[in-house]
Amino acid sequence: MRKSALFIFSILLLINCTQQKVEVGVITDKAMVVSAREEASKIGVAILQKGGNAFDAMMATELALAVSFPYAGNIGGGGFMVYRKNTGEIGALDYREKAPLAATKDMYLDSIGNVIEGKSTLGSMAVGVPGTVAGVFAAHQKFGKLSVEEIIQPVIDLAKKGVIVTQKQEDRLKKHTPAFRKANKETILLDNNWKKGDTIKYNALAETLSRIQKNGRDEFYKGETAKKLALFIQDNGGIITEEDLAKYEAKWRDPITFTYDDLKIISMAPPSSGGICLAQIMKAIEPYDLHSFGHNSTKAIQVITEAERRAYADRSHFLGDPDFVKIPRNTLISKEYNTERMKSFSFEKATSSSELSHGTVDFNESTETTHYSIVDQYGNAVSVTTTINAAFGSKLYSSELGFFLNNEMDDFSSKPGVPNMFGLVGAEANKIEPEKRMLSSMTPTIVEKEGKLFMVVGTPGGSTIITSVLQTILNVHEYDMGMQAAVNQPRFHHQWLPDDIKMEPKGFSEKVKTNLQNLGYALDETNSPVIGKVDAILVLPNGKLEGGADHRGDDTAVGF
Numbered sequence: 001m002r003k004s005a006l007f008i009f010s011i012l013l014l015i016n017c018t019q020q021k022v023e024v025g026v027i028t029d030k031a032m033v034v035s036a037r038e039e040a041s042k043i044g045v046a047i048l049q050k051g052g053n054a055f056d057a058m059m060a061t062e063l064a065l066a067v068s069f070p071y072a073g074n075i076g077g078g079g080f081m082v083y084r085k086n087t088g089e090i091g092a093l094d095y096r097e098k099a100p101l102a103a104t105k106d107m108y109l110d111s112i113g114n115v116i117e118g119k120s121t122l123g124s125m126a127v128g129v130p131g132t133v134a135g136v137f138a139a140h141q142k143f144g145k146l147s148v149e150e151i152i153q154p155v156i157d158l159a160k161k162g163v164i165v166t167q168k169q170e171d172r173l174k175k176h177t178p179a180f181r182k183a184n185k186e187t188i189l190l191d192n193n194w195k196k197g198d199t200i201k202y203n204a205l206a207e208t209l210s211r212i213q214k215n216g217r218d219e220f221y222k223g224e225t226a227k228k229l230a231l232f233i234q235d236n237g238g239i240i241t242e243e244d245l246a247k248y249e250a251k252w253r254d255p256i257t258f259t260y261d262d263l264k265i266i267s268m269a270p271p272s273s274g275g276i277c278l279a280q281i282m283k284a285i286e287p288y289d290l291h292s293f294g295h296n297s298t299k300a301i302q303v304i305t306e307a308e309r310r311a312y313a314d315r316s317h318f319l320g321d322p323d324f325v326k327i328p329r330n331t332l333i334s335k336e337y338n339t340e341r342m343k344s345f346s347f348e349k350a351t352s353s354s355e356l357s358h359g360t361v362d363f364n365e366s367t368e369t370t371h372y373s374i375v376d377q378y379g380n381a382v383s384v385t386t387t388i389n390a391a392f393g394s395k396l397y398s399s400e401l402g403f404f405l406n407n408e409m410d411d412f413s414s415k416p417g418v419p420n421m422f423g424l425v426g427a428e429a430n431k432i433e434p435e436k437r438m439l440s441s442m443t444p445t446i447v448e449k450e451g452k453l454f455m456v457v458g459t460p461g462g463s464t465i466i467t468s469v470l471q472t473i474l475n476v477h478e479y480d481m482g483m484q485a486a487v488n489q490p491r492f493h494h495q496w497l498p499d500d501i502k503m504e505p506k507g508f509s510e511k512v513k514t515n516l517q518n519l520g521y522a523l524d525e526t527n528s529p530v531i532g533k534v535d536a537i538l539v540l541p542n543g544k545l546e547g548g549a550d551h552r553g554d555d556t557a558v559g560f
């Protein structure tokens, strides 16, 4: 807890420049897009340069990621958007996938009640009703300036021209090819031994996008694309129907807002757990002097870990789709509740997760994903996290339509008490019900300081999303780092169960690790080579923008 010293930050910028480290990100005068691929950031910026606003750029960037970053970018998945307009107006859009009408609570269990391995993660049964096309059209309809035709054309051009394979993409394709073969009856476009430098042309996706450009969002939900999509999923043994697609609607939600020192944080509401969990952790750590403890010091890691442990225990119990479950939202994010939760914490010894359950709340009064941040030349900001859940989603790919389908159904709790692919243990609040949205960790966030736009931030990473967003904000606010430096820092993560601190390898000193182990913390550096890929924008004291594009991926900041 401290007031940031921004002059120190400016000096650090200078020092960093002279050291020639990539510690300072791209700096622009007034507008920026930071996303997982340069092609998508460039298309978003080109839309801004044509006079479009952040919401136009959202549609362009999201669809360009579907072309250039099929690993997580999508039209076969869903997402969340948090915005702050130049007037200070804030809001949030939920275009999360839904369970199909024919979904049932036990659909992933065998006859004796055990979870059938792979059924909620691979192939047609894992697919939730996609929301992305509805989402970008809802945002555009409410706030967009340019025509849909103008916005989508460069994306179609990119799909036809093709996208060059990077080394990271080559590695990812190689890793997931066996799963592509398991999930699909025929060889798919991405199963072609693609190498760095090759160009992949996405002609089928270009055709689908051309129909959407011509016929609008209903093309995906009620048109030729909807018919082909429902038929394709059913042909592969799935249960999504034309009716499921026709009934899908994106929903405007009230974002979660709270203060931390002199910051106002605006983040995603349920069905994402992101905003509530982030608020719980930040409210729990606010009374501690993290700045004086030092960045990634034993004491700072202890406090943050214990706050995370308690927030994730609550996440499992209380959070789900707000249209189906009652969430004690105000209590969970209150200072009083989180101070009470931290009373069992002592610097002398790690709390054991087995001794810690969810808190008591009075009900009287939510890994692979991608994030992009946008600030436009008018001062509007948009923070978007979008996903098909796992890498390449369910791996089920429609060759006719040109895209992967999500495996978001795995974000429901298939069976209370049994962990999902992120190791998150779910409860009744997140059980499967027809048309329900599965609980998410996505945390698109905007930060205000002194009533003005300060930061736009978010990341992929499944359950580690919330803690990566947290640490990025703290790196700037508590430790006076610039945006790129804040993104670069090694990260750690605790989520109640499993009861260990995941750490990026080689990121933490031996002394700190030994201290933590002596206090009873189990450390895991093996399962988390990368925690999050944060793409963020910081408004500098002189009003310019600094991008933080994560070196852990091919992420790129572009602007003017």
Ligand code: GLY
Binding pocket: 367, 368, 369, 387, 388, 389, 390, 408, 411, 439, 440, 441, 442, 462, 463
């Ligand atoms: N599928 C990851 C999330 O929604 O959190």
